[in-house]
Amino acid sequence: MGTRGRILVVACAAVAGLALMSSETIHAALTGEAAIKARQGAMKSNSKDMKVIQAFVKDGKGTAADVAKSATAIAATSEKIPSLFPKGSGRGDFPDKTTRALPEIWKDMAGFEKAAATTVAEAKKLATVAKAGDKDAIAKQVATLSKNGCGACHKTYRGERVK
Numbered sequence: 001m002g003t004r005g006r007i008l009v010v011a012c013a014a015v016a017g018l019a020l021m022s023s024e025t026i027h028a029a030l031t032g033e034a035a036i037k038a039r040q041g042a043m044k045s046n047s048k049d050m051k052v053i054q055a056f057v058k059d060g061k062g063t064a065a066d067v068a069k070s071a072t073a074i075a076a077t078s079e080k081i082p083s084l085f086p087k088g089s090g091r092g093d094f095p096d097k098t099t100r101a102l103p104e105i106w107k108d109m110a111g112f113e114k115a116a117a118t119t120v121a122e123a124k125k126l127a128t129v130a131k132a133g134d135k136d137a138i139a140k141q142v143a144t145l146s147k148n149g150c151g152a153c154h155k156t157y158r159g160e161r162v163k
């Protein structure tokens with residue numbers, strides 16, 4: 001739904017003229033906002049887990065077991081990513097300030113799902129490597145997860161942050 005549609009919803013509600021719009025349309029708009037909040041929360045959780053992992057690799061903080069735990073969490077979170085992007089919840093439907101999800105996601109849902117699946121696979125690999133405890137191998141797999149997982153998806157499907 002574009003800005004015009006959002007204004008329409010507000011206007012409709014204001015005059016209690018909800019019959020002008022189907023209840024499905026209104027429901028979809030609410031679902032879109034909830035999805036945006038949920039996925040931004042999921043991404044924040046990914047980011048928090050990544051920080052735990054980087055702290056070990058870069059600063060020697062924490063343990064390899066912490067890395068394994070965070071990598072497992074990233075895999076679980078990333079498995080849910082595609083379900084948090086219902087149609088009509090990206091830029092073009094919501095203001096650029098509200099979401100950074102690009103229309104490319106819905107033009108190429110198969111590619112987007114693949115980007116999520118790659119992240120899940122690389123995070124699982126990191127959990128396995130971390131359990132073995134070799135710090136160099138961990139660092140190498142962290143770089144792969146970051147570049148081919150999070151980074152690859154963001155490059156194609158996430159827009160610039162706007163204020």
Ligand code: HEC
Pocket residue numbers: 036039040041043044046047050074078081098099100101102112113115116119149150151153154157158
């Ligand atoms: C399959 C695609 C995909 C993968 C994989 C992915 N992201 Fe994202 N990420 C996105 C998209 C799209 C957005 C924008 C969401 C929005 O604003 O609606 C985003 C937003 C974010 C944000 C900003 C959240 C906010 O508060 O606005 C952070 C931080 C982030 N991702 C971190 C990560 C990290 C770390 C990983 C890897 C562990 C990761 N992401 C994996 C697609 C992905």
